[in-house]
Amino acid sequence: MQVQYVQIAEIEIDPAQLEAYKVAIREHIETAVLMEPGVLALQAVSETEDPTHIWVFEIYADMDAYRAHLEAPHFKKYKTETENMVRSLKLVQVTPVALGAKTK
Amino acid sequence: MQVQYVQIAEIEIDPAQLEAYKVAIREHIETAVLMEPGVLALQAVSETEDPTHIWVFEIYADMDAYRAHLEAPHFKKYKTETENMVRSLKLVQVTPVALGAKTK
Numbered sequence: 059m060q061v062q063y064v065q066i067a068e069i070e071i072d073p074a075q076l077e078a079y080k081v082a083i084r085e086h087i088e089t090a091v092l093m094e095p096g097v098l099a100l101q102a103v104s105e106t107e108d109p110t111h112i113w114v115f116e117i118y119a120d121m122d123a124y125r126a127h128l129e130a131p132h133f134k135k136y137k138t139e140t141e142n143m144v145r146s147l148k149l150v151q152v153t154p155v156a157l158g159a160k161t162k
Numbered sequence: 163m164q165v166q167y168v169q170i171a172e173i174e175i176d177p178a179q180l181e182a183y184k185v186a187i188r189e190h191i192e193t194a195v196l197m198e199p200g201v202l203a204l205q206a207v208s209e210t211e212d213p214t215h216i217w218v219f220e221i222y223a224d225m226d227a228y229r230a231h232l233e234a235p236h237f238k239k240y241k242t243e244t245e246n247m248v249r250s251l252k253l254v255q256v257t258p259v260a261l262g263a264k265t266k
Contacts, residue, residue: 064207066217084260091262099263101219103168103256113170113256115205115219117263152207152217156188158195159203159263 062098062157063124067114068148075143076110082143083112086136094130096123117157166202166261167228171218172252179247180214186247187216190240198234200227221261 071079087100096119105111118124127133175183191204200223209215222228231237 080259087260087262091264101261101263102259104259106255106257109257112259151210153210153213155184155206155208155216156191157205158191159205160195
């Protein structure tokens, strides 16, 4: 059985560049979900009380899909574009307990 | 336009009761996604390095759907069942930036 690879990214953005960052991550997520069969979900949210604090909940079909994502041209473009916007990035590897979602 | 209500729950579980907690939250999530039209996603994961640290990424159709969820019998059952398993609970209200997911 294929085991999904899931991680949570916690990102702090330079307040002066928050709007530009949001444009970049929206474009990146749209492209990745569309183009990569193994990218099942990329859900980016900002804390309502501190919008510079971004969380991304990431679900990949398996570890290979995650590795392929890291090598994808659109991911590299996003990383380069946002390099100077990101103040800190913390990746937390997690294990699914229950991934419940409407099927349509 | 309807605005989705999204929050992240960060939960610390009593290590001795972790397996019982996982059973309870799995049953709860399955029921809520099945029974409540406004519960779009409830995604529970545990930190791989510290499984007693649980994160739940929650997407509701709107604020009314979240309020209805809090009143649902299966939510109240889950809260009662897990009351003594949960050491701490932090809810972070968040705003969607990009919620990308495969459509099927």
